[in-house]
Amino acid sequence: MNLTTHGGAGPGDHPRWGSRARLGLLVIDTDPVAEFEFQAMAPAGVSLNAARFASPRLPGSGEYGDAARTVAESPDIARGLDQLGRMRLDALCVCFVTSGFFGGAAFDQAFMRQASERAGAPVVSASDALVVAARQAGMRRPMLVLPPWFKPEIAQAARSYLAECGIETAATLRLSGGPRWEGVEPWRIWDAGGQWDVRPAEVYREVRRAMPADADGVIIGGSGLRCHEAVAWLEQDLQRPVITSNQASLWRCLRLAGVHADGIGCSRFLSEQARG
Known part of the structure; x- marks a missing residue:
């Protein structure tokens, strides 16, 4: 990665401020966990930037409707992709496996392609990362x-x-x-x-x-x-x-960003894969 892309920071400068990679997260409105786990697992030199979007399921209801299409066409998602896309990020993740599961593999792949084009950086879905x-x-x-x-x-x-x-x-x-x-x-x-x-x-x-x-x-x-x-x-x-x-999503984003870390969270498998 060309270090001048992110303001010229070198390997020893602000090790938690994205000197190795900057990642973006799109998280549903009331999810308290995704950012916590990404932060806990991210290696030194990797920064995280988050945006939120409304869940396709209304509080009190068990119905998701067409969750995949609702998320894909969400104005919150579009706004998040636009805003995060202007931050020169290396990769982004949509942290909501339910939409991918309901949409199916082909829909998931099409969504990632379109989202990546909009953001100007690779976009990963949590379901595909798994x-x-x-x-x-x-x-x-x-x-x-x-x-x-x-x-x-x-x-x-x-x-x-x-x-x-x-x-x-x-x-x-x-x-x-x-x-x-x-x-x-x-x-x-x-x-x-x-x-x-x-x-x-x-x-x-x-x-x-x-x-x-x-x-x-x-x-x-x-x-x-x-x-x-x-x-x-x-x-x-x-x-x-x-x-x-969350481990798979972070691992996938790091690989797309060209970061080969010594470990991802506590997983021996992902640690070995991250070094490979």
């Missing part, structure tokens, strides 16, 4: 893990999306979220702030208990699900790769 990372890990039959606030229709869309991309799911686990949320409709968990209650230790325990013997890895979907701290424990105990939405 697939790219899973393929790199050699996954063919992983267990799919989803947040407590994903309803069955999203789980089915996720399985269909992965199948389109040649990945068969060995099993699907919807995390419980804890006793507080038993019997609560999935979307109401998010609306009531259930995302704040997720603890990586509980994610670890639930995934480990449910892991099928014939699964060759774990895919954890959901940009708003705090789980990156559990990855190293799971990979060590299961001896199989574990890929999360």
